[in-house]
Amino acid sequence: MSADENKSDSSGSESEVSACSSNFNPFKALYSKKAEIPVKNAPLYENISQYESAQKHENTIIPVGHKEEVDKRELDKKTKKEEQERLLEEKNKQRFARFQLPQPVRREKRAKNVLTRIETMDGPLAVLKECVDHRLRIKVITRNATGIRGVLHATLVAFDKQWNLALSDILEIWKRKGEKKRKIPPGLGTPVPKGSAAKIFPVPLVTETPLGHGVWECTRHIPQMMVRGEHVVIVNVVER
Template sequence: MSEGSSSESETSACSSKYNPIKVLYSSNLKVPVENAPVYENVQQFEAALQNHEQILPIGQGDLVKSREEEKRRKKLEEERLLEEKNKQRFAKYEALLPKRKEKKAKNVLTRIEASQGPLGALKDCVEKRLRVMIITRNSNSIRGSLYATVVAFDKQWNLALSDVLEIWKRKGPRKRKVPPGLGSPVPKGTAAAISPVPEVIEAPVGKGIWECRRHIPQLMVRGEHIVLINITER
């Protein structure tokens, strides 16, 4: 036998002289079956011989994805059928089960709807957009009054107001004492760049007392500062 024929027998997969090392470096290799399936290891190959349809060779990723999608769809369908079956089984017992009360969300808006008494009158002011007069106090006396529309409130009488006209009285400019904690005034235009500063209009009313007025678009008043609320328009 010639040397060429012996090398061919060593690179042939059907030969008893098959040499895998020479096959790796041979340039004249002929694959017996070009479309043969390729598996990751011998165990996968043996499993494919037993369950040919279940074990897929390398390179068939689309088929694997379609199989997984089919399994997921079948699982969802089984769960749906089981849920419907259980509903039919226990439908006759639903009337015997105690009914749970649905918990309603509790917040400022829901409490406004259930308000009664004085708070009920305040609720009407919110719904009908009525103007009210609110008398406020400071630490030891009456401070002034607010004419506004109530937007929201709570059981502590904290009020959210809109379109507020505030009127109060204080001493004249010469008798006023500026608290040391206020420090130097803010440079003109600095605060207005962040939020418009309401303009205070002052007018003397006699005996060194001046009446101050200002309009505020929105205002939050704490309940502890409120003395009286009166409806000014119906």
């Protein structure tokens, strides 16, 4: 083969791998080392369909190697989606607000007893509440079946709306006839023998003072006492 033939063959192969030549052969250009890219900064696409879409719609198909633009596009999509969801949620709230009923509020159940009811007492019972809070001494006049029985000087601990009183540190004073004029029922004539109850809580000692005309004044001190409301006549505050 002559030199002219070799020169023509080499020129023919160069024209086949050149992208600007009319004799361009893409198969040879893939395997040839002489092939050169005419535009070095040209965008790269994964397939022909992406290239066609990029030619039809600008800025929708991002070339290979532009990761920053891909991340920015995904962030914009996410932000736009969140904004649409927020607007839709607000629109639904405004739309169905008039059909919503107020939710019932569950109140905490509070135990009801004498001590809790004392806190809400008003009227005359509010005075007794003041006596309980400030530990004031009171004077309670009691009655029996026929008249006034006696007087209690004590500290009020608790009470209720029926005027049942729980007292402490009580000084009880009452009057009764002398021993010769007393009418003692047969069942009460015999003293009760001392037992275990007397050892735990001894019977209060009664002090008797003669007033004349066969009447004696009796006093005794009791640590605690419960007075029923039906026996209460008057309650007077001694200390303020």
